[in-house]
Amino acid sequence: MASAASFETSDIRNVVIFGHGGSGKTTLVDSMCYVAGMTNRKGDVEKGNALTDFTAEEVEHKFSINLGVANVVWNGVKINLIDTPGYLDFLGEVMAGVRVADSGICVVDAVSGVEVGTERTWAACETRALPRMIFVSMMDRDNASFRRTFAQIQDTLSGAAIPVEVPIGSGADFKGIVNLFSMKAHIYKPGDKGERDQTEIPEELAAWVEEFRENLIETIAAADDELLEAYLEGEELDRERVIAVLARAMLSGEVVPVFCGSGAMSRGVRALMNKIVELMPSPADAPPEVATTGSEDVEIEPSAAGPLAALVFKTTSEPQVGDLSYFRVFGGQIANGLTLLNPTHAVNERISHMAIPQGAQRQSVEGLAPGDIGVVAKLRDTHTGDTLCDPSKSVTLSTIDWPATDVSLAVTAKTRGDEDKIGSGLAKLHEEDPTFTSGFDPERGQTIIRGLGEMHLNINLERLARKYSVEVVTEPPRIAYRETITKQAEGQGRYKKQSGGRGQFGDCWVRLRPVAPGEGYSFVDRIKGGVIPTKFVPAVNKGIQDASTKGVLAGYPLVDFEAEVYDGSHHSVDSSDIAFQVAGSLAFQRVAADAGPVILEPIMEIEVETPEDYMGEVMGDLNQRRGRVLGMESKGHRQVVKAMVPQAELYMYSAALRSLTHGKAFHKRKLSGYERTPPHVAEQVIAESRRDAEQA
Ligand SMILES: Nc1nc2c(ncn2[C@@H]2O[C@H](COP(=O)(O)OP(=O)(O)OP(=O)(O)O)[C@@H](O)[C@H]2O)c(=O)[nH]1
Ligand SMILES: [Mg+2]
Incomplete structure (x- = not known):
């Protein structure tokens, strides 16, 4: 060679x-x-x-x-x-x-x-x-x-x-x-x-x-x-x-x-x-690269004199080889034996055994000229997108413009006992591919993996099995439904306990009122004449807020409402924060049930870009997914369809779109907000939550 x-x-x-x-x-x-x-x-x-x-x-x-x-x-x-x-x-x-x-x-x-x-x-x-x-x-x-x-x-x-x-x-x-x-x-x-x-x-x-x-x-x-x-x-x-x-x-x-x-x-x-x-331009002919010192921009010259700055643009990790960081030098001269600073992670890295990549092969080099590309093994805490620079002249290059990831799956270990390995394996995969992310979602109780498409996720799961010997099963991510109320209602929450020793007593009257979507929660204190002592009112508020994390229909967080406490009573000995908290929570549960509770579902705003020939198929399919088309515009020979679609209907959508259009269409999505589900969907959601509760 x-x-x-x-x-x-x-x-x-x-x-x-x-x-x-x-x-x-x-x-x-x-x-x-x-x-x-x-x-x-x-x-x-x-x-x-x-x-x-x-x-x-x-x-x-x-x-x-x-x-x-x-x-x-x-x-x-x-x-x-x-x-x-x-x-x-x-x-x-x-x-x-x-x-x-x-x-x-x-x-x-x-x-x-x-x-x-x-x-x-x-x-x-x-x-x-x-x-x-x-x-x-x-x-x-x-x-x-x-x-x-x-x-x-x-x-x-x-x-x-x-x-x-x-x-x-x-x-x-x-x-x-x-x-x-x-x-x-x-x-x-x-x-x-x-x-x-x-x-x-x-x-x-x-x-x-x-x-x-x-x-x-x-x-x-x-x-x-x-x-x-x-x-x-x-x-x-x-x-x-x-x-x-x-x-x-x-x-x-x-x-x-x-x-x-x-x-x-x-x-x-x-x-x-x-x-x-x-x-083609050499690095010397390319437009100047601008980095930042944190307080000001500096030009990185592609010369040996320039401040040293290299960008790590790829990290790979293979069992026999270990971690490899591919980098491009933008300015300065890099050589084995140097200690460089990674300003993002505030860590010094020693450069040794640098090489020139030739596919899977590596040819050792002592140094590289400004502009060149190399690979280095076993950096301590340097990741894709990080800068390596001269410790005495800290500069950070602009990082990589990653595409948004919007497709997700839930995973569980195939073999009992592998749960811990999943987390560390998935984190290692993210190291190699920053567009692949994962994490445990406590609300949904699932480990969720995210990427750019179903193929992307599947390939990463293959890697997980091969490199980290963890096999997983995938399932649709649970949908993070919400609940809200649709009308005003009021009622009492009363907590009284007398079993030996000191008793517990709290009593409040609460009014719940719907507010505009996205406005969140607010609390109003309308207690007069100290029927609930001022020091206990915050406990009522806390009781209501805590209880609202589990809605009354299917246990999803109940959002966008105002709670007003307007009456109540107390006991000079038995009343306490705890008692009023419980009373607030009881009031919430009772009143919310009367306030026309409904299920909300996450709605995604999606943009489908497709050749004109497939418009019919794409629109028909969106219709089936309860989509609401907002508009269309042409982009060259292609059409861009904007639509609102419930997240629950978008599971495996990129694969479906691919087969529908022979791979010629693609889509982007982002969360737009929450909307009321139609009754038949609400019924399903409620039935599922009952089933889950029974199984638990
Ligand atoms: N006849 C012919 N076949 C080619 C030529 N170039 C590539 N192929 C074949 O076409 C297929 C795809 O080629 P690749 O080089 O993998 O294409 P690629 O662009 O790297 O594909 P991706 O990595 O998936 O983006 C392979 O089966 C190649 O052998 C060519 O010039 N002539
Ligand atoms: Mg290729």
């Missing part, structure tokens, strides 16, 4: 590879590494030996789950490739990759074209305005079409997209590529190294090529006044100059060059790497 020794900042490129699931990203990364001689064999996702799909789950499922880092040395430049999953349940990994890359390559499959995952990961790059290229992959597959795919790209991804090469043939006939800069054709030789012969452009492609070529040169010329003038004068344009202008136009997002080829056959890969080196 070739090795990636120390590289200067200007000779480094950090490129995130992103796109829809199955578009060929991992295969492309593998192919680049193989063609460049970094690896001795070409890996294959299907065989489970692709360079950046190496975890047990990836090998089993045959798609990427974690981001993976590999590097290629090409024309004297080290290209760090961050392969990301396309499955949107793992969007967090894409966000992490985008955070530390200076540019990106969007892989679009020439057969299925631009898909929902392409658009969403593209949008993720937009948040950091990363300069991008597009690689149209799978040109060797049946029904591949560069023209059709390019038209979709222009339509849905970027009007700035422009081909810099075009394919010769497609499907089984895909045999070469025309470079629109050199206007030479390259025909591939047999073999899997993507070697090629240079020839003239085939006659039948001449007109097509000419059209694209003109388009390309005009677009580039338009980005630079001098170049445009030369072009209009009909001068021969200097290649160096054209490339420099193109690189600048890419940096500002004015131009998105489009390439094509086949990762599986290693075709189009050399040209792509040439252009990564020529066009």
